[in-house]
Amino acid sequence: MSHxxxxxxxxxxxxxxxxxxxxxxxxxxxPSDGEVAIEITxxxxxPAMRVWMSEARSYWPPVGLGxxxxxxxxxxxTASNADGFRKGDVVSGMLGAQxxxxxxxxxxxxxxxxxxxxxxxxxxxxxxxxxxxxGLHDIGKLKAGDTLVVSAAAGAVGSIVCQLGREHGAxxxxxxxxxxxxxxxxxxxxxxxxxxxxxxxxGPALSELAPKGVDVYFDNVxxxxxxxxxxxxxxxxxxVLCGGISQYNATGxxxxxxxxxxxxxxxxxxxxxxxxxxxxxxxxFAVAIGGMIAAGKIIAREDIVDGLGNFPAALRRLYxxxxxxxxxxxx
Amino acid sequence: MSHxxxxxxxxxxxxxxxxxxxxxxxxxxxPSDGEVAIEITxxxxxPAMRVWMSEARSYWPPVGLGxxxxxxxxxxxTASNADGFRKGDVVSGMLGAQxxxxxxxxxxxxxxxxxxxxxxxxxxxxxxxxxxxxGLHDIGKLKAGDTLVVSAAAGAVGSIVCQLGREHGAxxxxxxxxxxxxxxxxxxxxxxxxxxxxxxxxGPALSELAPKGVDVYFDNVxxxxxxxxxxxxxxxxxxVLCGGISQYNATGxxxxxxxxxxxxxxxxxxxxxxxxxxxxxxxxFAVAIGGMIAAGKIIAREDIVDGLGNFPAALRRLYxxxxxxxxxxxx
Numbered sequence: 083m084s085h086x087x088x089x090x091x092x093x094x095x096x097x098x099x100x101x102x103x104x105x106x107x108x109x110x111x112x113p114s115d116g117e118v119a120i121e122i123t124x125x126x127x128x129p130a131m132r133v134w135m136s137e138a139r140s141y142w143p144p145v146g147l148g149x150x151x152x153x154x155x156x157x158x159x160t161a162s163n164a165d166g167f168r169k170g171d172v173v174s175g176m177l178g179a180q181x182x183x184x185x186x187x188x189x190x191x192x193x194x195x196x197x198x199x200x201x202x203x204x205x206x207x208x209x210x211x212x213x214x215x216x217g218l219h220d221i222g223k224l225k226a227g228d229t230l231v232v233s234a235a236a237g238a239v240g241s242i243v244c245q246l247g248r249e250h251g252a253x254x255x256x257x258x259x260x261x262x263x264x265x266x267x268x269x270x271x272x273x274x275x276x277x278x279x280x281x282x283x284x285g286p287a288l289s290e291l292a293p294k295g296v297d298v299y300f301d302n303v304x305x306x307x308x309x310x311x312x313x314x315x316x317x318x319x320x321x322v323l324c325g326g327i328s329q330y331n332a333t334g335x336x337x338x339x340x341x342x343x344x345x346x347x348x349x350x351x352x353x354x355x356x357x358x359x360x361x362x363x364x365x366x367f368a369v370a371i372g373g374m375i376a377a378g379k380i381i382a383r384e385d386i387v388d389g390l391g392n393f394p395a396a397l398r399r400l401y402x403x404x405x406x407x408x409x410x411x412x413x
Numbered sequence: 414m415s416h417x418x419x420x421x422x423x424x425x426x427x428x429x430x431x432x433x434x435x436x437x438x439x440x441x442x443x444p445s446d447g448e449v450a451i452e453i454t455x456x457x458x459x460p461a462m463r464v465w466m467s468e469a470r471s472y473w474p475p476v477g478l479g480x481x482x483x484x485x486x487x488x489x490x491t492a493s494n495a496d497g498f499r500k501g502d503v504v505s506g507m508l509g510a511q512x513x514x515x516x517x518x519x520x521x522x523x524x525x526x527x528x529x530x531x532x533x534x535x536x537x538x539x540x541x542x543x544x545x546x547x548g549l550h551d552i553g554k555l556k557a558g559d560t561l562v563v564s565a566a567a568g569a570v571g572s573i574v575c576q577l578g579r580e581h582g583a584x585x586x587x588x589x590x591x592x593x594x595x596x597x598x599x600x601x602x603x604x605x606x607x608x609x610x611x612x613x614x615x616g617p618a619l620s621e622l623a624p625k626g627v628d629v630y631f632d633n634v635x636x637x638x639x640x641x642x643x644x645x646x647x648x649x650x651x652x653v654l655c656g657g658i659s660q661y662n663a664t665g666x667x668x669x670x671x672x673x674x675x676x677x678x679x680x681x682x683x684x685x686x687x688x689x690x691x692x693x694x695x696x697x698f699a700v701a702i703g704g705m706i707a708a709g710k711i712i713a714r715e716d717i718v719d720g721l722g723n724f725p726a727a728l729r730r731l732y733x734x735x736x737x738x739x740x741x742x743x744x
Contacts, residue, residue: 141678304674326674338669343635343657345685347471352683354676 083110086413087180088393090145094135096333097401100394102135103151111184113163118190120173120183122157124386126204127396127409129302132330141356151179151393154209155413156193156200167192174203179393181413198375205408206242206371206382209357213324214242215367216360217300218250221353222322226251228297229316231288233307235273236263236383238408239324243300244271245380246371252298255291257284257307259403266406270381284310295319295348303328305337312341315348323354331401383407414441417744418511419724421476425466427664428732431725433466434482442515444494449521451504451514453488455717457535458727458740460633463661472687482510482724485540486744487524487531498523505534510724512744529706536739537573537702537713544655544688545573546698548631549581552686553653557582559628560647562619564638566604567594567714569739570655574631575602576711577702583629586622588615588638590734597737601712615641626650626679634659636668643672646679654685662732714738 084107092102113119133140134152145152155177159169164187167173175190177183193203205211217239218224230247234240235256244267247254255275256267268276275291277284288296288310295316301308304326311321329336345352360367374380385405387396390413399405415438423433444450464471465483476483486508490500495518498504506521508514524534536542548570549555561578565571566587575598578585586606587598599607606622608615619627619641626647632639635657642652660667676683691698705711716736718727721744730736 309669323674323676325677329674336671336674338640338671338673340667340669342669342673342683343654343660343667343685345654345683346656346687347685349686349690350684352673352676353681354674354678355680356677359680 084108085110085180085182086390087150087178087182088390089148090135090151091147093137093144093147094132094331096331098132098135098394098397103394105391110182113161113184116164117184117186118159118164118167118173119161120157120177121160122155122177122181122183122413124156124201124204125179125390125393125411125413126154126208126210127387127393127400127405127411128154128209129325129327129330129400131397132401141358152176153179154204155179155183156203157183172200174208179390179411181390201384201386201408201410202382204410205238205384206375206380207368210238210408211242211371212360212364212367213239213357214246214300215370216357216363217322217324217355218243218246218298220360221355222298222300222320224250224252224298228252229255229292229294231255231257231292231296231299231311232273232302233257233300234302234327234403235267235271235276236406237302240300240302241267241271241381241383241407242371244273245374247300248272248274249374249379253292255288263406266383270383279307285313288314298322300324301326304339305329308339309341312339312344315344315350317348317350319348319350321345321350321352323352327401384410386410386412388412415439416441416511416513417721418481418509418513419721420479421466421482422478424468424475424478425463425662427662429463429466429725429728434725436722441513444492444515447495448515448517449490449495449498449504450492451488451508452491453486453508453512453514453744455487455532455535456508456510456721456724456742456744457485457539457541458718458724458731458736458742459485459540460656460658460661460731462728463732472689483507484510485535486510486514487534488514503531505539510721510742512721532715532739532741533713535741536569536715537706537711538699540688541569541739542573542702543691543695543698544570545577545631546701547688547691547694548653548655548686549574549577549629551691552684553629553631553651555581555583555629559583560586560623560625562586562588562623562627562630562642563604563633564588564631565633565658565734566598566602566607567737568633571631571633572598572602572712572714572738573702575604576705578631579603579605580705580710584623586619594737597714601714610638616644619645629653631655632657635670636660639670640672643670643675646675646681648679648681650679650681652676652681652683654683658732715741717741717743719743 636659
């Protein structure tokens with residue numbers, strides 16, 4: 083028996099290309115002592131992947147050339163030689179871009195799929211949801227009544243941030259691209275305001291929706307959106323630096339926020355964080371988001387691309403803002 | 414009797430020009446009830462002045478056209494109709510760019526000049542010293558053993574930051590321009606390391622002096638120096654955003670920090686502050702810096718330009734990094 087895996091064979095220049103990867107067919111190995119075999123069903127496509135593919139300094143080492151592309155995934159255990167894991171268990175973990183994983187149970191999470199689809203553990207109940215939750219509360223220190231601005235509001239992290247923000251009593255303004263996503267942000271995520279960044283300049287629209295300025299900005303995109311918000315900060319504002327997807331594929335000098343000196347007059351801060359630091363606080367997060375899910379208050383939209391060979395295309399969908407909801411690959 | 418004053422008559426484009434100001438001779442007024450008359454001796458020249466001269470949003474409204482240029486100053490009271498102030502008292506306050514001030518005592522500070530020259534209250538014992546102290550401790554949260562990097566290290570705020578940093582047990586690396594200033598930073602301020610930003614690229618020099626990265630960066634300049642430090646942050650690093658003098662006279666789009674996304678992987682923060690928020694905590698500051706002054710541990714170098722008419726030239730000295738020590742104008 084054999085399975086397929088996707089290895090990184092070249093570091094991308096600009097957008098990831100099909101040729102940056104090789105799809106290999108390899109013979110299945112059996113799990114050794116302490117190991118499990120997993121049939122992978124879905125891969126999570128995340129903005130940080132472009133960083134992992136580069137040689138840039140980051141919170142994890144780059145994916146090595148010839149190595150299986152790093153990816154969070156879910157699947158079902160097909161064979162187990164490890165305590166506490168049984169055939170049939172649904173699990174999540176850093177299983178890589180392949181349709182079969184064999185290895186240790188280190189970092190594996192068993193999933194309760196009795197109440198939510200398994201894929202939600204790659205979205206609202208996974209690192210995506212944790213990123214939203216800890217970014218908003220630990221870094222953003224969101225208070226009821228705050229004006230919260232969220233970029234990539236129709237995206238995976240952004241959509242959860244919007245919903246958590248409203249639940250916390252903030253006035254939430256979502257920024258998204260195009261009428262469909264904006265309608266989703268307004269009608270489904272129930273944001274107080276929405277800005278279509280493709281429809282015109284962001285600054286004036288933001289001034290209208292947040293005439294007194296912005297308390298918390300959850301930034302997933304960087305670039306012009308970040309600059310527009312920087313120019314409209316309230317005193318003691320907090321910018322949660324989650325990502326900068328507009329800059330990840332830059333081939334020249336990245337576009338730094340020209341208005342960063344506004345942080346001085348506003349006595350404001352811009353702080354970065356990485357969700358892996360919060361994995362040990364999963365329970366706290368699960369209680370909060372679990373309550374909202376049970377109350378039917380969480381919408382977790384998915385955008386599923388079929389087939390491991392379409393992994394590079396799914397990545398490009400993400401970086402070109404074509405995805406609508408959490409980008410997944412079904413393998 | 415008459416006195417001279419300098420009014421702002423045009424908003425500068427790029428570097429402030431002589432023609433942006435008018436030197437006027439006006440008749441002296443006598444102080445009314447609750448007012449004093451002050452013979453001004455020295456004006457403080459501060460980087461933020463360029464911001465006050467523009468229409469940019471800041472922590473104070475712009476100086477209006479036709480108004481006396483805003484300036485911190487010291488002087489001696491020549492006549493008083495106010496309780497608690499007597500002829501002969503030496504005071505500091507926002508007295509403006511003129512050689513005589515008549516007005517209320519609001520915000521006036523009486524100075525003890527028995528142990529230090531009066532001009533020190535425009536420097537180590539004034540807003541300059543407070544900026545260094547509260548920026549380093551409240552925003553930078555400097556700890557003993559931290560690697561602290563200071564830009565414009567031979568300048569007014571920078572030189573005090575270096576000295577406070579060493580006193581607090583940090584390893585201090587100062588960045589300055591040219592051999593004279595660098596010798597001052599190394600030999601007089603006794604920094605552990607110094608980088609001449611004019612002598613070559615900053616990045617490699619910083620990597621050599623701070624191989625494990627930077628814990629606290631006290632930024633007065635922005636631009637390439639900020640980018641070089643951003644690429645070398647230790648985990649949980651703090652960037653104290655005090656100023657960005659390299660960008661204040663930019664006529665096009667300011668140069669944003671292209672490496673700002675390094676804040677994510679480093680879980681680092683960049684925070685702005687304005688010293689006026691700390692004026693009420695003067696005592697705490699005075700005790701700390703007073704102790705160091707008494708112990709002979711503070712060097713407060715001055716760079717004095719003579720004559721109110723040379724105020725615009727003094728401003729340009731500052732923005733062109735020609736000053737060596739705190740820039741003052743003797744009027």
